[in-house]
Every structure is written in structure tokens, then in C-alpha cells.
Amino acid sequence: MHPDRNAVDLELQQCHIRLFVPLPILFAWYLFWTVKGHPQASNGLAVAGAFLVFAFVHWLRVRTNPGPYPGRQFTAIAVDQTACMIGMILTGELGAIIAFVNLWISLGNGIRFGVKWMALSALFATTGLIAVGLLSDYWTQHPIWIFSLLLLNVAIPAYVASLIRGYHESRAQLARYAGEMEEIALTDTLTGLPNRAAFFSQLQKAVSHAQRTQSSIALLYFDLDGFKQVNDSLGHAHGDSLLKQTALRVGQCLRGEDVLARLGGDEFVVLLNAQDKEKRVEKVAARILQAVASIDQVDGHRVEVTASAGIVLVSGAHAAALGSEGMIHEADKNMYAAKKKGKNQTVLSSFPAELRLVAGLDR
Template identity: 35%
Template sequence: MLQPTYSLALIIASLTIATLASYTSLHLTGRIATVSGKNQRLYWLTGGAIAMGLGIWCMHFVGMLSFSLPIPLGYDFGLTAASLVIAVLVSFFALHLVTREKVSLSRLFSSGIMMGAGIAAMHYTGMAAMRMNPAIQWHPGIFTLSILIAVGASTAALWLMVRLRHQREKHLLLRRIVAALVMGIAITGMHYTGMAAADFPLGSVCTVASEISPNWLALTIAGLTFGILTITLMLSILDARLEMRTNEYVKSLTTVNAKLHHQAMHDALTGLPNRSLLFERVRHALVAAERARARVALYFIDLDGFKAINDSLGHAVGDALLQEVAARLQQSLRKEDTVARLGGDEFVILVEGLPDVGMAGHIAEKLLECFHDEFVPHQLGMRISPSIGIAIYPDDGKSVDELISHADAAMYEVKTSGRNNYRFFEAAMNASTRRAIDIQRSLPAAIQNDELFLVYQPKFSCDRTHILGAEALLRWRHPKLGMISPAEFIPIAERSGQILEVGRWVIEEVCRQLQEWQTAGLETVRIAINLSQIQMRSARIVEDILGITVKHQIAPAKLMFEITETVAMQNAVETMQTIEKLQQAGFELAIDDFGTGYSSLSYLQQFGVQQMKVDRSFIHNMAISPKGYSIVVAIIQLAHSLGIEVVAEGVETEEQLSLLQDLDCDQTQGYLHSPPLEGNAFIDLLNQPFAPVVGVAA
């Protein structure tokens, strides 16, 4: 027998190629497993099979080249090519199997046998390409062992490919390297076992020694295989990274889209569902309730006096308060109930599966309890109450708009009848409440759209020779409702907290007109402006007023502020502090509608106001009732004893004026002298040559 020899360097090279081919196969398995498109999967399977098959085949032939005999050797081109085709087909089969979604254990073993047989066929076809004469003799035991090794190595390789195909495995790189090394040793071991099974009799000749040069074959195979495996591996890695980045981008895009959808359907401040999501849920709830013949309750909640808190203490405090209210409402209800914020201080609650109307009232009581404890936004303790309106499906409406509108109407009924309560909708509420709601919601637009305007009612000296001042009176010309009386919209503005914004507009407009008149060189007088209770409670009222006067370059002495007797006495201590600040800033104060409320002479003296205005009801009665006359006498004497000027409101007859002159009343105001005039008409009256003498304006 011819004695073969082996090149250690080529043995190591064959092991290296087998390991590299195994690692590339493992990486390709993970890559192909993530491909979704059929065409794209086929491309990767084909390319991967060529690279993997070439790697196995290359390892086989480098191993063959490490084997040498003391005779010239060569290889038949056809059989060599056939062995390569077998290697590629076996690789395609293996990759197709292990990249399937599910691989059963029985399929794994049967495929291992088939793949082992294929690799053995490749190996022995490659050895047959030597065309030895006489033929190679085989040791049956070692031959069988090589096939068993091929089957075992193939089964192990398939199992490792399946196990490590998922990209999310921990320590994936290290596991694949170790697995590739194990697979490389197994494949190499099968090859050299198969080589050991061959015997070459003495006198054997290779009949194709001149066909393919072993040296040329070695260089060509090694270079080509290393190049293809390296390129395939790099492409697989780069493509996997590209897909990973694409997936990350898609994931981030999905996350952003989800966030945008969430933002579109939720309130940014409280995180509660907004109007859009609420209406969608109500619609679904009504469909389900109709099917199940069940009831649904809608609660419309408005926070009493929130706007005043927001405007006086700042938006940060207001926002924190809304967040705390939202949290309490959610805690008091079931998880399946919906708490939504419509905007501002308006919340709507949807409760499904209501057994009866009595349960709706019980839930409303729980909602009221949410407001019993003090709220502490930004560590500022405060109490706030809700007005809650309730509408029940199907009794009070069968559509989203109907139920929302009727719950809103019921809520407004609570507002007008004392607040801090709840009411169920009643059909009688609709007409009167609808107008009040329309007025309340139209107020912000009225300011923006110049629907509000001022008129000025002059104050005359009692002898009618001087115009000593004027009172600014607010009017509203609504585009649909026409002229709305201040007696109607001012109380609504006070209840909703919008009076702060309206009041600021009045002060701003008075100062703007005064500046305009002064710039034109016209004579002006002190203008009186009414302040509401909410304005007097505002912590920044004096700073805000001073800011407006500085902006328009108006001296504080040009303005007088009027507060009613009731407002003055509701919180006398706070009122006195605000009055002192206004007076220190240079503004004068007047008590309006004196005699209609409850007064404390002690506080009246401490207030130090400059004017006291006698209510028109007393002026009307003084000429027809001795008691009415006596009351006016007492008021004038009291005021004069305190050093306070007296202004009589609502003077409409000469008789009233004559009696007031006899009592030494200081100023009169009423239709006898002049109705309220718009700005241009008032300034014309004030500056015309034949007008009464204008009094000295401070």
C-alpha cells in the first residue's frame, strides 16, 4: 500500500475554513429567519447556500490537498464540479429547514440523516475525482464511521443553527463562535475519518494527474472561498445592521405615531381623554347601551371660581389645581369609567352600565366628596367646589350632542342656584339656561371681536354748572343676540370668573381713550370704573392697574374706582387692604349703591373713601315718600360728617334735583342731565363751548 502523508498547515487551514463556513452559516440562518418577503427569502437562501456549500466543499478539497502520495495527483473536472453542486444543494436544504418558523425534533433528526448522507456523498464524490487505477480500497468499518460522523455532525449543526438563529439570544456572538468551532471540528473530523478509510495499492496511478493541478486548485479554492465567505458574512452583517436600524426606525416611528395619536386624543395637562376621545367613547357606550337596554350617565363638571384663581394666582397654580382635581376624580370612580377634560375647568364623566337613576345620584355624591378636602397646588391650601349637571341615556337624550348639551344645561342651573351641588337635567331648564350658556361662552369672543364698548355717564355739580367726572359703563353688542344688558351678562361673568378679563379690558379701554383724548389736547375729567368682588380679591389687582396706567401714560388721579357696599363688607379686612394699596398708588375710591346693603360705620370710616353714591332707588322715593326723603338726608349728613362727597344716582326730575340742592348734595348723575354717551359724544359734550363749565379734573 502507498503510504500517504499530511501537511499540518493545510489541516489547520481546512479547520479554519470549516469554522469560518460554520460561523457564516449560523449568521446566515439568523438573517434569513428574519426575512419576510418570499422573493427576498429565496435570494438569501440561494446566496447563502452557495457560500455555505462552497465553504464546506473548500474545506473538503483543502483537506484533500493536505493529503499526498508518492505519485503525481490530479482531479477530474466533472466529478469535482459535481461534488461542489452536491455541497450547495445540501446547504440550501439545511438553510431552508432551519429558517422555518417551527422545526420538530423528528424532522431535525431525519434532516440530519439526509444532510449527513449528502455531505458524505460530496466527500466521496470528491475523492472519486482522483480517478485512481487500480480503484481505492475502503475499510468498511472506518467508512461506516465517517458516514455516522457526517450524520451526527449534520444533526448537531442543524440543532445549533435552529438554536442560535434568533437575534435576541444572550451572548449571541460568543455562542456562535463556540458553535462554529464545534461544527468545524466535527466536519473536519468526518473528512479525515473518511480519508483514513481509503487504501491505495502499490502501483496505483492517478489517471487525471494532468487535468487539474493540485497547486493551482489549492490557491484557487482557498482564495475564492475565503473571498466569498468573507463577502457573504460582511453582507449578512451589514444587511442585518441595516435591517436592525430600519426596524429601530420603524419602531421609533410607531412609537412616535402612538404618542401623536395619544396626544391627539388626550389632554396635554392632565393626561385625561379629550373631547375627541370622549365623544368616541360615548358613541360606543350608547350603541352598547341600546343593545343591552341599559342606562348611561354623563356628568358635566365645572369648577366654581376657577378662572378667578387662575388669573389671580397664576397659570402654574391653576394647572396644578386641575391636575389634582383630575387625579381625585379618577380615584373616586371605577377603572372602566371615563373622566375627560373638555378644556379650561370643564370635566365630563361617562359612566356605563347604570342600574338605575338612584345610582347616578350616589355617584354624584361621591364626586362632591372629592372636593371636601383642601387642595394644595404649589403648597397653597385652597378650597374649590364643583357644579355638576347630569344627563341620563335614554331619558335625557339619545345622541352624544344631546346628552352633553343637557348635562351642560343642568350644570349651569347649579351655577345659578348656589353652586357646589348637582342636578339632573329637566326639560324646563333648556330655554333659559341655553341663553345663559351662550352668553358665558361668547364673552371671550366678545373681547377679541370688539363687541364690548364703553359709554360714559357724566357727573354734574349740583348747580349744573360743572361736569366733575364720569362713570364708565360697559355695554355689549352681540352679533346674534343684539344688545345684552350688563345686568344680565355681568353676573354671568362673575359666576364664571371671566369678570377678571372683562374688568381688565374696561380699565385698559378707559386708559386708552383718556390717552387718545389727552394726545388730541382735549379737556378730560376723572373717570370712575366699577370693580367687582372677584377683582378686589385678586392679589395682583393694584399691580395690574398700575401697569395699564403706565402703559398709557395716565396719572392715577385721573381714575376713581367704585365698589358696592356689599362687596366692601363681604371681606372687610381684605377690602381695606386693597383700598389702602389703591390709595397709596394715587387712586380715589367710592362706595357705590350705598344704603342697599349691610354697612359697618366703623369700617366705613376706616375705608377712607372719597365718594359715597346714593342708590337710585332712594333718589326715586325721596320726592314721593317722607321716609325716602329722610333716608337721603341721613345718608348725606353721615357722609359729610365723615368728610365724604355724595353723588346722587338716577336723578331724572327737576324736583329731585331741587331737593338734593337743598340738602347740599355734592354731585348728581342721571338722565335729567345726560344719558350715558359713547366716547366721542361724551368728549364733544365735555369740550363744546356752550357746555357747562368743566370741573377741575385731578
């Protein structure tokens, strides 16, 4: 596929429109007046014919050698607008129609190259029209007409430019809103951590990566011990503060590549992403438990809090077989086993079982 497929398509579209709409109309106009015997009509016929040949050659070039060439915008604007001026000078009153071609060119340049080039094209057109007003006998005698055509060539591009700008601004604003909504949908509002949906999407990516690179995944699930007690004794607001502190302190134990998320309530998960995750997993778990245990105050109230963690270490192939839900479920089961064993501790399992040994976790 051509690197700038859209631009090439647009360029071809412009070629077709030019070849089949304004130029045949211009040609037919001068043909009509030639048949009627207007003295300057044959000049116009020659100009319109030259325009048509030029447009045809340009169409062939775009078809055979698509893509931009150096100075494309400036050349297109200068050649088209100058040819229009010559046509107006050579055809006097019959040339009024060419002012609409000027306008067409400016709008076309805006669509092909952007608002700045449309402004330049309109500037070319208006300067050219002033030159026509000064150089051509017919137009010098009809200043009102040249002034009207000039206005037309300024006002319409300016109006279209404001429409294009408005359109781009609303698109940019929509994109910003969409980004903000996505962020809200993927963030846990209390702690600012990724939420369940965001975590699942990260885990999904990690599973694909582990499968592709034949590496492993280390997933840690932890839950505060006795959180309900804090809520009941201090109130929900202080419970919220404890959750925020937990997110902060645990986050400080992790590396930038690791993902800490809150699944809901007092349940958190960590996806270890660093290269040496297998070797780090137990150390990280110990650090997390220690970080939680170090919280001794919530909003000035003394608290004693610990956490229990379940870990799964899974090879890429097993991760794909278990799926994200399956892995979370395994880690959750281990976390409950740790609670049963007396809380404030970690239970780890691996799939396949030998992964523990490979990772050196049993040494």
C-alpha cells in the same frame, strides 16, 4: 385564513425563488461543463439535479400542507448546507459556485426564520467550508480560494444581520414615538387626564357597547363655580394648581373603570362604566361635589370652591340616536341648569324618562 398566513406566503415565495433562480443557474453551470467534457461536471449535474428535485418536493409540501413542522429551521439549514458541502467536495474547482449557494441559503434562512437562524446557517456554511478545505484534494491545494469563500460566507451574513437589526430597531423606535405622540395627543397636559379627543373616543365605544348589550350610559359633566375669581385673585398658575387638585380629588371618588376627563378650562366629564352605574350616578355626583368643596387651599392660599354638575342617563338605543355630541350637550345643558338654580348642585335627566324609575333614582 391560515393562522400564520404571512409565514406561509414567505415560505412559498422562498420555494419559488429557489426553484427558479439559484438552482437552475447551478444546473445550467454543470450542464455547460458536462457538454464541454469537464471530468467532474457530471457529479455537479447530479448534485444540482438532486437539489432541484428536493426543492420541488419541498415546494409541493409547503403548498399542500402549509405551516411550520417540528424542527423545520434546523432541518432546512442542516440539509441545505450539508448538500452544498458534498457538492463542493464532489466537483472540485467547479464547486466554487456552490459557495454562493451557501450564502444564498444563509440569507434565505435569515429572511424566513430571523437573524439568529441566519447566524446558525452561516456557522454551518463556514464549518462546512473548513471541512471541505480539509477533506477535498482540490480545495486543500487551493487554501486561498477556500479562505476567500469562507470570508464571503461570514462577512455578508454579518453585514445583512446588522442591516436587519438596524431596520427592526428603527421600526421599534418609530412605533415607540408613534405611541408617545398618540399619548400626548390624547392627554390633557395640565392634569394628565384624558382630553376631549380621548374622551370622545371612549364615549363612542361606550355608546356601541350600550347599544349592543341594551344597557345604559351615565354621563356626568361638571364645572367649577367661581373659578375665574381664583384665577383673577391668585393668578393663573394657582388656578392651574386648583385644576390639578380637582382632577386628583375627583379621581379618588371614582372606580378604575370610570373615565374622568378634562374637556377644557374648568370643565370636566365623567363616564361611569361600572355595571351598577345607574344606581351609583347620584351618589357619585354628590361625592364629586363634596370632593371639590373640600378643597380649601391652593398652594397655601385659602380658597372656597364648589362645582355644579349635569347628568344624563341614557339607554343604549337613545345613546346611539343622540350620539356623543348630543349626550355631552344634554349633560352640559343640565350643568348650566344646576348653575342657574344656585350652583353647588346637580341636575339629572334621562332618556327615555322612565330610565330614572328603572334605575331607582326617584325613590
